[in-house]
Amino acid sequence: MNPTNGEPNLFISALLVTSDHSVWTVANGRVRRAKDGAWVAESEACRDLFTGYVDRLGLHEDAQGDVWLYHYGKGLFQIEPDGQTHAFGVHDNFPGRRVDCFFEDREWNIWAGVDRGGLIRLREKRFKLLSPDDAVANASVTVTEDHAGAIWLGTFGSGLYRWYENKWQGYFLSTGNQRGYVFSVIGDGVGRIWASAGEEDLYVSQGGEFRQAVPSVHGVKAILPTRDGKVWVALKSGLGCLTGNNYRQFQPEDGVRRLEIRALAEDQAGAVWAGAGDGTLYQVVTNRAQSFVPADERVPHAIWSLLADTNGVIWVGTFRGGLLRFADGKFVRITQQQGLPDNVICQILDDQAGNLWMGSQQGVFRVAKSELNNVAAGKQASVRCKAYGLYDGLPSLECSGGYQPAAWRLRDGRMLFATLRGVAMVEPSSHSANQLPPPVAIEDVWVDGQPQGKSTQAGRPASDEKELSAVRLVVPPGKKQVEFRYAGVSLYSPDRVRFRYRLAPLDKDWIEAGVRRYAQYSYLKPGD
Structure with a gap:
């Protein structure tokens, strides 16, 4: 100076x-x-x-x-x-x-x-905890934003909360032993708040006072107000719809079986989609339902979450069956084998920037819709996901599922995910993926349960990384199983490291291993 x-x-x-x-x-x-x-x-x-x-x-x-x-x-x-x-x-x-x-x-x-x-x-935590101090001990089940910009949070045991102008306000909707249990909450277009509480009974509030809906509706798993003013309810025993004071429950002759339904969505054309516990996806148009079942569904996987995309694709989150892409009457299943961190998809949100964010029982992860579409079209074998865990600020790895809405995208773009220890809030536009792959090393090789010494072609132990890369392992005849043990080190988020491996030319494609740190091969043919 x-x-x-x-x-x-x-x-x-x-x-x-x-x-x-x-x-x-x-x-x-x-x-x-x-x-x-x-x-x-x-x-x-x-x-x-x-x-x-x-x-x-x-x-x-x-x-x-x-x-x-x-x-x-x-x-x-x-x-x-x-x-x-x-x-x-x-x-x-x-x-x-x-x-x-x-x-x-x-x-x-x-x-x-x-x-x-x-x-x-x-390291900066990507996710921030949004939860009243007296509700942290109880799981957050459902979360939404109303027409005024207030955030509503329903819990297992602590009741219903409203967050507005940096203040929490608590509500108990029912009485008795279940008074603190709120399973679903959502606002409609005219300022009312709808909730499932107590014994999964339907409640409605206008002007701050909650009362049981008339006519009474029981066994409510999810609530969806639609653009035409109707309120749809996913039930323990099927699908119902409120139009003013008139209530209708769909019957088998309407195309909906009396099965548990836990997820609802409305598409751009106004059709309502419902996901059932037996893996059936329903589309309701003009009071008539059409059902769709994945062709590969040998064991039913309950549908836990739904997202209707603007291009007509329906994204279906299942319990232990991964993610389904439904378009033009056809399902394509994407699971851990194609790179997803978990097969339990509790929540699905669109960040309006080309990505889906999904809550699972192994944290929250983000994946580009273009990659999901490419896998569905057979253009690529797997997807690349950005996974978030405890190191990123999630209060719990297990996101809430089974009731909807369990995640919500706010009008300002931030996203909320209900977890077993509160609601996690994230600003998706501030996230840049860590593109640095962790250093990977083969730590050991075992043949028929016995470790093999890492030696050079000269017969002595490898002394550095250069020599280690030139190690030649000879497996004699008569051996049955070869096991490679490997590791990848990331200090950014060590609990999120995922592996894939390939033994060329035996494996034509990469094999998704998830968190598993070994690869086993049996009865390898002779040759290099």
């Missing part, structure tokens, strides 16, 4: 030149950013913290452009380009102020070594 800035003497303790050609300085008791000969930002939180002689201090710019200041005694600070600063402390579960070392790895994890505090990893 020069004297025209009013500071002819700068006693500099640390400097950092950043990627935008700015210079962050720790000088004269202040932490500031200079650019083009002028001070343009300052960390007010750090003012007068670093005065006099300062040592054991470091500065680092991360991949997002923020600057990290760490000091042995003053702690750790994250400073944004405009000077906004977060000081890590006990409220972050950060174990102390004596930060001795700092590192950012290839996956953008931040690591800090704290004297008598250990090695600490810091």
Whole structure:
């Protein structure tokens, strides 16, 4: 800097030149950013913290452009380009102020070594918890947004909650032992709130007071107000519809069997789709239903979630049967064999950016619809998913299912997923996938239950990675089973690492292994 800035003497303790050609300085008791000969930002939180002689201090710019200041005694600070600063402390579960070392790895994890505090990893949580303090102990079952922008949350045992203008308001809809149980909640186009509560009875509210619907409806698993003003209910014993004060339950002669239904959706043309416990998908048009059953359905897989896409495709989430794509009267099943993290699809949302987000019993995952369509068309064998787990801020890996709506896309684009420990909220547009594949290594090879030494062609143990890559394993005649044990290391989200393997030329395609870390082959033919 020069004297025209009013500071002819700068006693500099640390400097950092950043990627935008700015210079962050720790000088004269202040932490500031200079650019083009002028001070343009300052960390007010750090003012007068670093005065006099300062040592054991470091500065680092991360991949997002923020600057990290760490000091042995003053702690750790994250400073944004405009000077906004977060000081890590006990409220972050950060174990102390004596930060001795700092590192950012290839996956953008931040690591800090704290004297008598250990090695600490810091990473922004993608998901935020949305739950009243007194409801965290009970599972969140259903979530929705009403016409006024309020968020409604139904729980197993703690009742119904409304979140509006940063305040929670609680409701108990029924009486008796089941008064705190709310299974489904949703708003309609005229401001009413519909809910299934207590003994799965249908309730309605207008003006803040809930009462049991008239006529009474029981065994309600899901509720769907449609654009024509009707309210559809998925029932323990079939499908029902309210038109004003008139209620109709569909009968077998209407095309709907008296079976459990747990999912509803309305398509662009106004048709209502319903998913049954025996795996049957119903389409209701002008009070008449047509049924569809997957041709590969040897064992029925209950339908737990539905999404009607704008292009006419119906996405069907099943219990243990993966994801179904239904279009032009044809089902295509996509499961863990094609790359999905789980075969239980509790929730399906469209982020309006070409991706489906699905809640499962193994966390939440995102997959491009283009990849799903390509698999359905036979253009590719598997899909690539971005999976999110506990390390990403999910309060529980198990998302709520069996009642709908269990997930919701807000008008501002954020998405809500009900889990067993509260509602997880995520901003999908802020997510960029980690494209770095984890380093993979074959750790060991076993033949007929016996480990084989990793040796070079010269007959001695491999001493480094270069020699290890040239290892040649010879399996003598008479052996029956060969097992390869492998590993892939990701510090970004170690619980989300998934594997696929291929033994060329024996395997024509990659084999999805999920979290399994070994591949077994029996009775391999002679040859290289």
